[in-house]
Amino acid sequence: MLDALQFEFMRNALFAGLLASIICGVIGTLIVVNRLVFLSGGIAHSAYGGIGLASFLGWPYMLGATLFAFASAMLMAAISIKAKERSDTLIGVMWSVGMAMGIILLDLTPGYNVDLMSYLFGSILSVPRSELLFMTFLGVGILLLTSYYYRDLLAMSYDAEFAQVRGVPVRGLYFLLIGMVAVTVVIVVQIVGLILVIALLTVPPYISEKYTRSLLQMMLVSSLLGMLFITGGLWCSYTYDLTSGATIILISGCGFMLSLLLDKLLSLKRKIQWRRAHAL
Amino acid sequence: MTASMINSANITDATSTPAPIIEIADLCYTKEGQDILHDINLTVYAGDFVSIIGPNGGGKTTLLKLILGLIKPSKGQILINQKSPDHHFATVGYVPQHVNHNISFPATALDVVLMGAYSPENRFQFRLPPEKKQAALAILDKLGVGDVAERKIVALSGGQRQRVLIARAMVSSPQLLVLDEPTASIDTKGQSEFYELLKELNKELTIVMVSHDLLIVSNYAKSIVCLNKKMHYHQSFKSSGDLLKAFYSCSVEEICPVAVVTQSHLARPTSGAKNA
Incomplete structure (x- = not known):
């Protein structure tokens, strides 16, 4: 791994990966405890419309994707805050329509087109410096907002109705959260691609939820796990010449299996202790 | 039960004139053209233990949500400590179902x-x-x-x-504790412990609670509110018989017989309904 770091693209990839793990750890935790996984998937796919729009209008890729994802996220938030039970259908519609729009707009764009495969599987090895700067900027923004509203987000995530009674600005906060999810999704899609974005947002929080005692701890542990998965995945993809995004997710998948195994072992240990205590 | 009645009377004597903590006037709530609550008038005074009963879809939870300020009335007004519900964050404690x-x-x-x-x-x-x-x-x-x-x-x-x-x-x-069917997921022993606890808490604060359990209501509540779109208020009732009458009158479509309301006036009023 160390000799790989002599290449600038590897250093950029590693930096982008570590940045993404921190953001994913924080926002992924909020996604998991607020049950927004499906909505995040919807945002990620409809953001493809933004890619199409950006290349059609000749805008920078990140700007188009961010704006489009943000706009569709606000629409989804408005829908889901009103009718929570029925929101999944509408998100499903936006999910596919956004994606279709992106493909049509790319068809209509003359000349060289953005490679669909790089959007689907990510292009962490070709993250340019300018986008790295943009990502850092967005990441710092997300971290500042989350720390400022930490108590509000905590109360809302546990029990939104009670939080509202206590004076937490739940409506505004919900839109803020979905907006942050949109920005995060755009960042993470760069790293692991559209298909795998949900894995990186949900696997580390899922594992850490069982072993942590507070939202803050869950965010920290998720970030560390994300760093482990991304660094490990990058190393594997460099050593064995594999697609980086898919390798990162496979490593996360292994982590997920290991955590399930650990759970089993722990419950087995408790069972054995019980048997010993009862002299069986 | 009589013991608790005497107790409550003593409390009101000690504080002489209790202040109204909830004031609801001419309140209506409609959702998608359907009347959920119609013409509700209710004043709850400090120190009361109000139990809200009524059939499913009678608007019990809706009334709680209005008191909590989670939804706004379609017509009429609701005041908590003389202020609109969205300014009483510290005054009201909420225990969900x-x-x-x-x-x-x-x-x-x-x-x-x-x-x-x-x-x-x-x-x-x-x-x-x-x-x-x-x-x-x-x-x-x-x-x-x-x-x-x-x-x-x-x-x-x-x-x-x-x-x-x-x-x-x-x-x-808080000065007011609002509970929505608080014992739905507790076993019987836990329930009676829980209501003893509420009785203790009631010495210091006002309680408004939705409950289906008549036994509980007759043992612990000081007054009951029947909700079936319209509201019927029963101040401190006298016997379980009164309570049953009140309950059944609420379960049927017809409105509460006035007789039940007048009977309840035998007890010293700790709170009263406006225009009831």
Whole structure:
């Protein structure tokens, strides 16, 4: 791994990966405890419309994707805050329509087109410096907002109705959260691609939820796990010449299996202790 | 039951003129053209223990939500301590119906209680002021769950979780406690313990509670509100017979017989309905 770091693209990839793990750890935790996984998937796919729009209008890729994802996220938030039970259908519609729009707009764009495969599987090895700067900027923004509203987000995530009674600005906060999810999704899609974005947002929080005692701890542990998965995945993809995004997710998948195994072992240990205590 | 009645009379004597804590005037609530609540007039005075009963779809939870300020009335007004419900954050403590929702959430019992001590000044602070933590621990102790304060909520029993949710509502020292079918997920023994606890708490604060359990209502509540779109208010009732009459009159489509209301006037009024 160390000799790989002599290449600038590897250093950029590693930096982008570590940045993404921190953001994913924080926002992924909020996604998991607020049950927004499906909505995040919807945002990620409809953001493809933004890619199409950006290349059609000749805008920078990140700007188009961010704006489009943000706009569709606000629409989804408005829908889901009103009718929570029925929101999944509408998100499903936006999910596919956004994606279709992106493909049509790319068809209509003359000349060289953005490679669909790089959007689907990510292009962490070709993250340019300018986008790295943009990502850092967005990441710092997300971290500042989350720390400022930490108590509000905590109360809302546990029990939104009670939080509202206590004076937490739940409506505004919900839109803020979905907006942050949109920005995060755009960042993470760069790293692991559209298909795998949900894995990186949900696997580390899922594992850490069982072993942590507070939202803050869950965010920290998720970030560390994300760093482990991304660094490990990058190393594997460099050593064995594999697609980086898919390798990162496979490593996360292994982590997920290991955590399930650990759970089993722990419950087995408790069972054995019980048997010993009862002299069986 | 008679003992509790005498008790309540004593309390009202001591405080002489109790102040109205909830004032509802000509309140209507409609949703998608359907009347959920119609012409509600109700005044609840400090120190009362009001139980709201009525059939499913009668608007019990809706009335609670209006009192909590979670929804706005379509017509009429509602005042909590002479203020509109969205300004009474500290005055009202809320205990929801579902104890088991979001059960795997990464938080300890103490964390959950501290959510009730929320205030915007604590933003950007990961550590809360120690006096808030102490207050939260004191309330957990008072409710008999101080020993599990550091446990994750997933490791608590239903009854313990219920008490934690009450502690969460109490930590802001409210004057009014609002509970929505609070014992739906507790066993019988836990329930009677729970209502004894509420009776204790009622010495210091006003309680408004939705409950289906008539036995509970007759043993612990000081007055009942029947809701079936319209409202019928029964001040301190005298016997279980009165209570049953009141309940059945609410269960049927027809409105409450006036006779029940007049009978209840035998008891010393701790609160009254406007234009009832």
